[in-house]
Amino acid sequence: MAERLNRASDRPAYxxxxxxxxxxxxxxxxxPGAQLPSESALExxxxxxxxxxxxxxxxxxxxxxxxxxxxxGYFLRTPPPVQRLSSDRFDSRDAGTEDAPVEVLFVxxxxxxxxxxxxxxxxxxxxxxxxxxxxxxxxxxxxxxVSYIPLDIAAGTPIAEEDPGPGGIYARMEEQGxxxxxxxxxxxxxxxxxxxxxxxxxxxxTPVLQVVRTAFADGRPVEVCEAVMDAAAFVLDYSLPAxxx
Amino acid sequence: MAERLNRASDRPAYxxxxxxxxxxxxxxxxxPGAQLPSESALExxxxxxxxxxxxxxxxxxxxxxxxxxxxxGYFLRTPPPVQRLSSDRFDSRDAGTEDAPVEVLFVxxxxxxxxxxxxxxxxxxxxxxxxxxxxxxxxxxxxxxVSYIPLDIAAGTPIAEEDPGPGGIYARMEEQGxxxxxxxxxxxxxxxxxxxxxxxxxxxxTPVLQVVRTAFADGRPVEVCEAVMDAAAFVLDYSLPAxxx
DNA sequence: GAGTGGTCTAGACCACTTC
DNA sequence: AAGTGGTCTAGACCACTCT
Numbered sequence: 001m002a003e004r005l006n007r008a009s010d011r012p013a014y015x016x017x018x019x020x021x022x023x024x025x026x027x028x029x030x031x032p033g034a035q036l037p038s039e040s041a042l043e044x045x046x047x048x049x050x051x052x053x054x055x056x057x058x059x060x061x062x063x064x065x066x067x068x069x070x071x072x073g074y075f076l077r078t079p080p081p082v083q084r085l086s087s088d089r090f091d092s093r094d095a096g097t098e099d100a101p102v103e104v105l106f107v108x109x110x111x112x113x114x115x116x117x118x119x120x121x122x123x124x125x126x127x128x129x130x131x132x133x134x135x136x137x138x139x140x141x142x143x144x145x146v147s148y149i150p151l152d153i154a155a156g157t158p159i160a161e162e163d164p165g166p167g168g169i170y171a172r173m174e175e176q177g178x179x180x181x182x183x184x185x186x187x188x189x190x191x192x193x194x195x196x197x198x199x200x201x202x203x204x205x206t207p208v209l210q211v212v213r214t215a216f217a218d219g220r221p222v223e224v225c226e227a228v229m230d231a232a233a234f235v236l237d238y239s240l241p242a243x244x245x
Numbered sequence: 246m247a248e249r250l251n252r253a254s255d256r257p258a259y260x261x262x263x264x265x266x267x268x269x270x271x272x273x274x275x276x277p278g279a280q281l282p283s284e285s286a287l288e289x290x291x292x293x294x295x296x297x298x299x300x301x302x303x304x305x306x307x308x309x310x311x312x313x314x315x316x317x318g319y320f321l322r323t324p325p326p327v328q329r330l331s332s333d334r335f336d337s338r339d340a341g342t343e344d345a346p347v348e349v350l351f352v353x354x355x356x357x358x359x360x361x362x363x364x365x366x367x368x369x370x371x372x373x374x375x376x377x378x379x380x381x382x383x384x385x386x387x388x389x390x391v392s393y394i395p396l397d398i399a400a401g402t403p404i405a406e407e408d409p410g411p412g413g414i415y416a417r418m419e420e421q422g423x424x425x426x427x428x429x430x431x432x433x434x435x436x437x438x439x440x441x442x443x444x445x446x447x448x449x450x451t452p453v454l455q456v457v458r459t460a461f462a463d464g465r466p467v468e469v470c471e472a473v474m475d476a477a478a479f480v481l482d483y484s485l486p487a488x489x490x
Numbered sequence: 491g492a493g494t495g496g497t498c499t500a501g502a503c504c505a506c507t508t509c
Numbered sequence: 510a511a512g513t514g515g516t517c518t519a520g521a522c523c524a525c526t527c528t
Contacts, residue, residue: 012516038494049518054495062307062450063436071494071525180487187483189434189452189476191308205307207434207452207476217487231434231452238432238483242425242462257497283513294499299514316506316513494526500519507513 003045017046017056025065025076036066036074064232067203077203080233083137085211103141104162106132109151116148116224119214129154131169134199141200143229153178153222169223170215178217186212189231200230207231248290262291262301270310270321281311281319309477312448322448325478328382330456348386351377352407354396361393361469364459374399376414379444386445388474398423398467414468415460423462431457434476445475452476 005016021036030036037045042053057074060066067077107130114124122128131147149159149169158164159172170180191205200208209231215223250261266281275281282290287298302319305311312322352375359369367373376392394404394414403409404417415425436450445453454476460468 014516040493050520052517055516057495068495069526070496071527073494073526182487183485185483185485187432187454187481188479189454191452207436209432209434234433236432238430238485240428240430240483242427259497285512295501297498300497302514313514314507315515316508318507318513492527495524497521497523499521502516502518504516505514507511509511 005046005048013046013048014052014055014059017042017048017053018059021056021060022063022065025060030076032076032078034076035072036060036076038073061203062205064206077232080140080142080230081138082235083142083233084235084237086237086239101136103134103136104132105134105144106130107160107162109155109160112148116226119212119224120148120150120221122150127151129160131159137233142233143227144196144199145225145227147223147225149223173217173222178222181216181219184214184216187236188212192228196228200228202230209234209236211236250291250293258291258293259297259300259304262287262293262298263304266301266305267308267310270305275321277321277323279321280317281305281321283318306449309451322477325385325387325475326383327480328387328478329480329482331482331484346381348379348381349377349407350379350389351375352405354400354405357393361471364457364469365393365395365466367395372396374405376404382478387478388472389441389444390470390472392468392470394468418462418467423467426461426464429459429461432481433457437473441473445473447475454479454481456481 003020005013007013009016011019024030036057039050039053039057042048042056043050046053057066057068061068061074065077066074068074109127110130111125112120112122112128112130116128117124117126120128128151129147129149131145131149133145134141135143135145137143147169153173153176154160154169157172157176159169164172174180188210189207190210192200192202192208196202196208197204197206202208209229211225211227211229213223213225213227214221215225248265250258252258254261256264269275281302284295284298284302287293287301288295291298302311302313306313306319310322311319313319354372355375356370357365357367357373357375361373362369362371365373373396374392374394376390376394378390379386380388380390382388392414398418398421399405399414402417402421404414409417419425433455434452435455437445437447437453441447441453442449442451447453454474456470456472456474458468458470458472459466460470
């Protein structure tokens, strides 16, 4: 028998169906990663057209609860393990604990984008060392990061190499005698671009967190890093000391 | 004459249309807030069905570029003025500069939600003072915030009143002799819930930034505040001092 | 081959806004 | 009344996955 919808309600059919699916998900009817009812299953169950069934499922997809796979079905999104990026994460580089698996996409010379040039005190188009990489979390890409480093700091050093060695590029900079002052971070959120969706294997248009970090050493900017991460997978932790009385 | 689409392309018609609209927007063909072509206009222009025209427009809506208004049309979203929340924003309370227009939605006693109880060292359901408010930015609601303050700190003080007075609740706490130690902030992003979309006047499902701040004074948590803001309108600024050698 | 989602069409009725 | 977006139907063809 067909499950009944309140067709007189203001709440459209597709939302009512989505509400029921959401409730079932919340109740634990589906294991993480489990397949949700197919479009045709919903058509039969609620006696609606395929478009309506699709719309209901797309609500869940849009909310980040589900994900569709062409030819396979709709699946409950496995909540990605939440990764906390805490504000003291730069303290750990000598300890060598910050070793998320990294996939290097590009390392080399290239022109600096306008937005980044400003932060580095350069002019748009100036050449810098570009380091583009992707961090994995339990085998899945979760974060992409692009760093821009002025040539006078990076050129001819391990910083311009694929593998900059233990402790990463910050350790190399310190070995050059640079002393870090501070890191400024600008946090924003938006929907992923199509390219980012591909890169991070995100469904459709899901939200991402974007962090633009400028590292300062000896009073000058020495690196700008733009990181884009699956918003569902990250919590950014910051601890702000109270101003002193 | 109908504008031609590449029907042989892998890129679906609705995306091609969306791409062209996006390009026109980028080129500045539409003023901020201006009306975009209507669904029927796109039907005629590209000789597609209404569903396809709709889909194209909904791509722009989904990306946060446009917004539909029932019975009126699709409009380019005015980029909301970006508000920067910097990490030193708590230093300004005596200066009285932190006076964004505020709309108080609720102030009173209420049970603390489980997630917040933990941070305050309380048990879920314990009563606390709840302060629910909405901040306006150029007349538009841009940020909602709910604070939870333990009763022993807030009950019977201006902190439990609608208007806590100049400098806000932090100033009142200091007057009680509390000395602030630090503020811990957890930043996440996600799509707005339906309720949040109503509260912040956001179209459909747009991304929001969520900041959960725990304020510590004299070694104990004295306030938890959950803020939800239109991601398009905010940049969060944090400055992290480098660890000292 | 059967089942799945992705795209598209041509129509319909409704609710809202504007004139 | 005319134009707009919001919902819904019944069908179609395609691409992908699985067995």
